[in-house]
Structure formats: C-alpha cells, structure tokens
Amino acid sequence: MAVNASVCSRGSNFDNLCSMTENSAANDVANASASFGKSPTFADVLPEFQRLCEVVAKLRSPAGCPWDRQQTLASIKPYTLEETYELLEAIDSDDNAAIQEELGDVLLQVILDAQIASDENRFELVHVIRQIADKMVRRHPHVFGDAHAETTDDVKRHWHAAKSNEKRERMSQLDGIPKDLPQLARAYRIAARAASVGYDFPDRRMLFDKLREEIQELADELFTDGMIPNVPAAVDVDPIPDEHVTDPAVKARVEGELGDVLFVVANIARRWGINPEEALRKSNAKFSRRFQAIEAAMRQQEQSMEDASLREMEQAYQAAKAKENGN
Numbered sequence: 001m002a003v004n005a006s007v008c009s010r011g012s013n014f015d016n017l018c019s020m021t022e023n024s025a026a027n028d029v030a031n032a033s034a035s036f037g038k039s040p041t042f043a044d045v046l047p048e049f050q051r052l053c054e055v056v057a058k059l060r061s062p063a064g065c066p067w068d069r070q071q072t073l074a075s076i077k078p079y080t081l082e083e084t085y086e087l088l089e090a091i092d093s094d095d096n097a098a099i100q101e102e103l104g105d106v107l108l109q110v111i112l113d114a115q116i117a118s119d120e121n122r123f124e125l126v127h128v129i130r131q132i133a134d135k136m137v138r139r140h141p142h143v144f145g146d147a148h149a150e151t152t153d154d155v156k157r158h159w160h161a162a163k164s165n166e167k168r169e170r171m172s173q174l175d176g177i178p179k180d181l182p183q184l185a186r187a188y189r190i191a192a193r194a195a196s197v198g199y200d201f202p203d204r205r206m207l208f209d210k211l212r213e214e215i216q217e218l219a220d221e222l223f224t225d226g227m228i229p230n231v232p233a234a235v236d237v238d239p240i241p242d243e244h245v246t247d248p249a250v251k252a253r254v255e256g257e258l259g260d261v262l263f264v265v266a267n268i269a270r271r272w273g274i275n276p277e278e279a280l281r282k283s284n285a286k287f288s289r290r291f292q293a294i295e296a297a298m299r300q301q302e303q304s305m306e307d308a309s310l311r312e313m314e315q316a317y318q319a320a321k322a323k324e325n326g327n
Contacts, residue, residue, distance in 0.1 A: 053125065056111045060119055073116055077180075080109045088281065160196065173197055185277035187266035195270075204271035211264045218257040221250065235310045286324075293320030 059068040083105040090098035114125035142149035149155045173193045177186060194200065201207060220226040245251045269276035297316035298308050305313070 052108070052111055053115075056108070056115045060112075060115050068112070071112070071116060072120075073113060076109070076113060076116065080113070083109050085281075088278075089285070092282070092285070182277050184262065184266055184280060185275075187263045188270050188276055191263070191267045191270055201271075204268075207264060207268045207271060211261065211268065214257065214260045214264050218254070218261055221254045221257055235314045239310075289324070290317050290320040293317070293323075 056068075059065045062069075083102065087099070087102040087106050090102040093099075110128075111125065114123075114128050117123050118125065137144045140155075141147035142155065173196065174190060177189045177193065179186075181189065191200075201210070215228075216226070219228045223229070245254055266276045269279060294313050294316040295305060297319070298305055298313075303312075
C-alpha cells in the first residue's frame, strides 16, 4: 500500500502550506469570518483518508472484488463522468446530505483512478496530490507570492500567465482543451481561448447578428426557398410527420450549419458570463420535471399518455410550469 504511506508522509508539507494560507488570509481579509477558509483538522481527516485508500486498495487486491480488479482507466471513465453529473444534480437540489454523498462518490473515483494507475506502475496518488497543490500555489501568486490582485480580472490574468509559463511548449492556444468534454462546453472553452488573444467580436451584441446569419444559412439548407415558414406554435392542429434528411451530402451541410448555430449560442453565453452546459443541463432537468408532471396528471385521470390529446398534455405541462413559478 505504497500509495497510502506516501500520502500520509507529507503532513509537514501540508502544515507549511496551511500556514502560508492562513498568514496571507490574515493580511488580505482581516474582517473575514473566523470559520471561513480554514483547512480541516488533519488529525481527523488523515486517518479517514488513509482508510478510504486502504479500502480501495483492498478492492483491487487479489483478495478483493473481481469487478474492481478488472477496471482500467479507460473502462472507469463513464462512471467518473456519471458521478460528476450526480454531484451537480445534488448541488442543484441544495440537499446537504446528497451533496456530501455525491462528493464522496467523486472522491472515490479519484482514489480508484489513482490506485489503478499505481497498480499499472504509471504514478502514485501522492504525485497527484503534490502536483495539484503545487499548481494552485503557482497559479495564485497574489496569495502565495508577492503579486497583487484587486479584482477577479487581476486573478484571471495571474492564472493565465502562470498557465502559459507552464505550457510554453504548447503550439496552439487550443491545446489542452479536452476532446471528451461535452461539445457545448468545449465550444465555450474554444471561444474563450480565442478571445484571450483578441480574436472576438468587439461588441458582444454583434453575436446576435451572427446568430441571425447562421440561422438563415441553416434555413437555406432546410427549406427550398431559404424562407423560414411562419408557423405559430399551437396544439390544436393535426400532426405532420417529420421527413428526415437522408441525402448524405445535404445531411453533412445541415449538421455543419446547425453546429454553427450552437457555437454562436455558446459564444453568447460566454459573453454574458453564463455556462451554456449548465444552462442546458438545467433546462433538461426542468423539462423532465414538467414532463413527469404530465405523466402524473394522466395517471391521476386514469388515462394513458398514448390516449391523451396534445391539448390535455399541454394543459398539464402549463399547470406544472405555473406551480413551479408560484402562479
């Protein structure tokens, strides 16, 4: 269990870092609450952390769990992503018990990934901890060094300067953006990197002109005359079956134009300080809640969803919406 021993052997370094943090905080935030920004009590934390490491190591051992032994860094990826999204949902619920549980699940994934890496002779958990602590110190010279930061823009400038020094070998501003990010989030990150070197619309309102342009280019592919039909949203009309794009060349063009629309939307979110992935996640959750309210209303009326009319379902949806909005 070299991972556990190496983690627990660095107590003095933790103490030094905590001392630096407390001294800086005392100078910069004299009126802050005494309980704000304090590190945990390591006499309590370290034994529990060691126990968790030992539990994971046991699961991966020959006497442990066959499923855990079979896992690789690649095979465990979907679970890591799933636990992260469950944590986000718990935070949205503002349920402390759920947040605590999901944070534990995320921590478990980190420990398990590090144990797998150790078992494959890649690196140890202590290296992960040391590297991230060192990185946080480097990227906050206004806290741990002599630099000054009065605003969040100052903080960002220090962060990006330190990051650039770390990655001088980088050939492109876009290097390092994970390809496996959800693509809306990746669009946000790509545009932000481009903007960091000045490649951005000078006025954010111009993005809506760009959005209109991209929507029109999409319409040119979807409609013969390029005109977007004026069809008001309604529920009292007969449904018209969809006709999917089947021609491969046309489909590729439509995908390209739709992607451009989504990219501009991500840029609009960025310029107004909104996380588009988070916004979409919340909208998905909102629609899911309201759709489930439709299902509940139909069950209460002893009616199946298939037999309900669109008008009935829409009424239930609007009732759920009004209830959420307090109307």
